[in-house]
Amino acid sequence: LRDAAVSAGADLRTGTSLVGLIKESSGRVIGADLRSQNGDITRVYANIVIGADGRQSSVANEVGAKTIVTAPTSSATVYTYVNGLPNEGYRWYYGDGIAAGLIPTTDGMHCLFTSCAQDAFRARFKDPFAGAMDFLAKWEPRIAADLTVRGPAERMRRFPGAPGHIRECAGPGWALVGDAGYFKDPATAHGITDAFLDANRLAHALLVKPGDASGNQVARDWIAPTLFELTHKIASLDWNFDQLKALHMELNLCIKAEQQALMPTPIAHAA
Numbered sequence: 079l080r081d082a083a084v085s086a087g088a089d090l091r092t093g094t095s096l097v098g099l100i101k102e103s104s105g106r107v108i109g110a111d112l113r114s115q116n117g118d119i120t121r122v123y124a125n126i127v128i129g130a131d132g133r134q135s136s137v138a139n140e141v142g143a144k145t146i147v148t149a150p151t152s153s154a155t156v157y158t159y160v161n162g163l164p165n166e167g168y169r170w171y172y173g174d175g176i177a178a179g180l181i182p183t184t185d186g187m188h189c190l191f192t193s194c195a196q197d198a199f200r201a202r203f204k205d206p207f208a209g210a211m212d213f214l215a216k217w218e219p220r221i222a223a224d225l226t227v228r229g230p231a232e233r234m235r236r237f238p239g240a241p242g243h244i245r246e247c248a249g250p251g252w253a254l255v256g257d258a259g260y261f262k263d264p265a266t267a268h269g270i271t272d273a274f275l276d277a278n279r280l281a282h283a284l285l286v287k288p289g290d291a292s293g294n295q296v297a298r299d300w301i302a303p304t305l306f307e308l309t310h311k312i313a314s315l316d317w318n319f320d321q322l323k324a325l326h327m328e329l330n331l332c333i334k335a336e337q338q339a340l341m342p343t344p345i346a347h348a349a
Contacts (some may be wrong), residue, residue, distance in 0.1 A: 099140045107251030125289040128253045135258035143246045151239040151263045152314040154199035156206040157191035158230040171217040196239045206234035253291035263313035301336045
């Protein structure tokens, strides 16, 4: 992504932090003050300033982006990457108050995640990898035994959970993408997809109206609230298996609708 952006003409500056936004008297954002790694501050002007700075977005705070809806998270997660598994597609596992998954990714690796209720997090994951293997062994004892011997390819990462939100993602001279505008529990593993979709929608909105990102929010909010609600119902771990099946069928339909929205709109020609 980094290399593609640079090849397309982006000016990449790593280790750069936001000091503050520059605004006109009307409140429109027209640029930003940025601090480099050595402490120098540079003022940059732009027709649009995009905050892709995560769920605790400084840009969202600076522009006063309103929160449209929130949801308490009901799951806590540990995850890592593991080697040596055949790629059999996505594997999802659900039990009484627990969930897990193996997601194929690059270089022959799989992302392994396991989740439980927040109040059980400390007890279940004192040793994160051992706790994850205890979970996985309920469904895949051979894989769990093999991974216990070989260990993870990277250190385990912990996410104790955080409230989900949908924020305003467009305003005069600014836009938010990814978790900055729309963060939901990782239970449906849709966060990176959301980020790509946001980038796609925003690019199209700015092509239609340069400097005006309002079309991005309209397009996002056609799908986002439904996905948000379904995700947090699944993340609650408060369901029986018939209810879980119904939730995933709704999720499947929602994602298909999201994919359909990306299809080019046919152009009508007068006879």
